[in-house]
Amino acid sequence: MSNLAIKQSACTINVQFYGSELYVINHNGEPYTPMKPIVDGMGMDWASQFTKLKSRFAKGVVEITIPTAGGIQKMICLALRKLAAWLNTISPNKVRPEIRERVIRYQEECDDVLYEYWTKGQVTNPRKSQEKKTKTTSDDRTPLRDAVNMLVSKKHLLYPEAYAMIHQYFEVESIEDLTMEQLPLAVEYVHKLALEGELLPRESVFVPAPVEANSQYGNRVLLYLDANGTVIGSLPLREDQIMLSFNDFVELARRKGLIVMPRDELASKITSLLA
Incomplete structure (x- = not known):
C-alpha cells in the first residue's frame, strides 16, 4: 500500500x-x-x-x-x-x-x-483549466453589454432579468465567467432574444459588422447601432420582406379594414406563427 x-x-x-x-x-x-x-x-x-x-x-x-x-x-x-x-x-x-x-x-x-x-x-479537471486560460476581459465583453442594452430597450426588461437569462442559458454566475469561446455565442443568443417575435423569418442569421452584400438577400440590410451610433451588426433582408413597427402594423390593419386584436393577444399570435 x-x-x-x-x-x-x-x-x-x-x-x-x-x-x-x-x-x-x-x-x-x-x-x-x-x-x-x-x-x-x-x-x-x-x-x-x-x-x-x-x-x-x-x-x-x-x-x-x-x-x-x-x-x-x-x-x-x-x-x-x-x-x-x-x-x-x-x-x-x-x-x-x-x-x-x-x-x-x-x-x-x-x-x-x-x-x-x-x-x-x-x-x-481539464475543462476548468481551459476555462481559466480563456477568461474574458471587460473590453472583450463590450459587444455583449451592447447586445444586452438593445435587448433591455426592445423588450422593456430590467437589466437583472436580461443578465439572468444569459447566466441560466450558459450555466454561469456572471458574464465574467464566460470563456472567449462562449462570448460570441452569448452575443448571438441575446440578439435572438431581441428579435423574437419580430416580422422576420426565424431562419435569418445575425451577421456581425462590417456589412457585406449577399446575393441571396439583395442589397437591403438592417443595421444595428450602439448608443454612439456605431454599427455593431447587420441583418440582410430579402426583397419580399418588410419592416414595420408594431404601431405601424396596427395602423395598416385599420386602414385595410381588418380586425384589430388587443396588443398582447396579437403579439402572442404573431409569435406563435413565427415559431
Whole structure:
C-alpha cells in the first residue's frame, strides 16, 4: 500500500462537485461513498433510490458513521467500484426535464472524480483549466453589454432579468465567467432574444459588422447601432420582406379594414406563427 493510500485510509475525503459536498471514506480497506448527497445533488428522490440500492446493490451497501459539516452522521454508502453500475441504471430520458442535465453530468464525471480523489488526493479537471486560460476581459465583453442594452430597450426588461437569462442559458454566475469561446455565442443568443417575435423569418442569421452584400438577400440590410451610433451588426433582408413597427402594423390593419386584436393577444399570435 502506498503512503498516500495509508494516509487516506484514516480519514474521510470531502469532494466538492458542482456545488454539492460528496465524500469518499475507507471501509475495511476499500473506498465507499455516501449515496444521499449524490442522489440529492442529481435532484432525484432519495426514497426510491434507497430502495433500488438495497434490492440491486445489497452486497455493496453498508451503513457507515462519518464526520460531516453537520456533525457525526450514519450514512448509507455504496462501494466506489459499484457507483458506475448504479449511475447506469438511471435513464436521463425518464427523469424530469429540469434535472436531466445534472443527471447526465453525474453519469459522465462523478465516479471518475471520486476515484481520482481516492487514488491521488486531488483531481485535475481539464475543462476548468481551459476555462481559466480563456477568461474574458471587460473590453472583450463590450459587444455583449451592447447586445444586452438593445435587448433591455426592445423588450422593456430590467437589466437583472436580461443578465439572468444569459447566466441560466450558459450555466454561469456572471458574464465574467464566460470563456472567449462562449462570448460570441452569448452575443448571438441575446440578439435572438431581441428579435423574437419580430416580422422576420426565424431562419435569418445575425451577421456581425462590417456589412457585406449577399446575393441571396439583395442589397437591403438592417443595421444595428450602439448608443454612439456605431454599427455593431447587420441583418440582410430579402426583397419580399418588410419592416414595420408594431404601431405601424396596427395602423395598416385599420386602414385595410381588418380586425384589430388587443396588443398582447396579437403579439402572442404573431409569435406563435413565427415559431
